[in-house]
Amino acid sequence: MAIRDHLQDILDVYAERFGETEGVSAFRLFMQSYDELTDRKKNLAGHVTGSALVWHKASNSVLRVYHAKLNCWVFSAGGHIDAGELPCQASVRELREETGITATPLFDLRRPIPFLLDTHAIPTRVAKAEPAHWHYDVVYLYSVDQKPEIQADPAEITRYHWVDVAEVTAENSPVNLGEWMIRYKV
Numbered sequence: 001m002a003i004r005d006h007l008q009d010i011l012d013v014y015a016e017r018f019g020e021t022e023g024v025s026a027f028r029l030f031m032q033s034y035d036e037l038t039d040r041k042k043n044l045a046g047h048v049t050g051s052a053l054v055w056h057k058a059s060n061s062v063l064r065v066y067h068a069k070l071n072c073w074v075f076s077a078g079g080h081i082d083a084g085e086l087p088c089q090a091s092v093r094e095l096r097e098e099t100g101i102t103a104t105p106l107f108d109l110r111r112p113i114p115f116l117l118d119t120h121a122i123p124t125r126v127a128k129a130e131p132a133h134w135h136y137d138v139v140y141l142y143s144v145d146q147k148p149e150i151q152a153d154p155a156e157i158t159r160y161h162w163v164d165v166a167e168v169t170a171e172n173s174p175v176n177l178g179e180w181m182i183r184y185k186v
Helices: 003-018 022-033 087-099 177-184
Strands: 046-056 061-067 072-074 077-080 116-122 133-144 157-164
Touching: 003 022, 003 087, 022 046, 022 116, 022 133, 046 087, 061 087, 077 087, 087 133, 087 157
Parallel strands: 046 133
Antiparallel strands: 046 061, 046 077, 061 072, 061 157, 116 133
């Protein structure tokens, strides 16, 4: 399935389930405005990315990582979509590459509806000759039975820790995670 068709499908189902959120609206506008959606060399304005949010149910905590390139804490490991990949496939690959974690998806692999749609600005990267642009991040929820040993790629992640879901609020995250997990029916 072509990436545009796949994104349109998951956006429609996501909006049906959660409403026309800001994330849905931003994705729709991006898709209407640009032909190229994932290639960062061909679309300097922005691109779709795939990310993984990892939840440890027993402690009701999520993995928080310090993103080396963005120089800030984030609640998901993720990144660019490779040619021929879908966002959920990129999220699995990026999670493994950045943290060494293999986790269980908490979504239907046949029709991967994301946990969250997040749009965020990426600053200029002079070293890579990349202008400031936007990431349209498709975030998927994964779980682990035990907190795994993190094998962080130091070029991507320099620190990490587990944070109680109740501490992940709209002040330090795109959403209040506890409320969002209830909406997502986790």
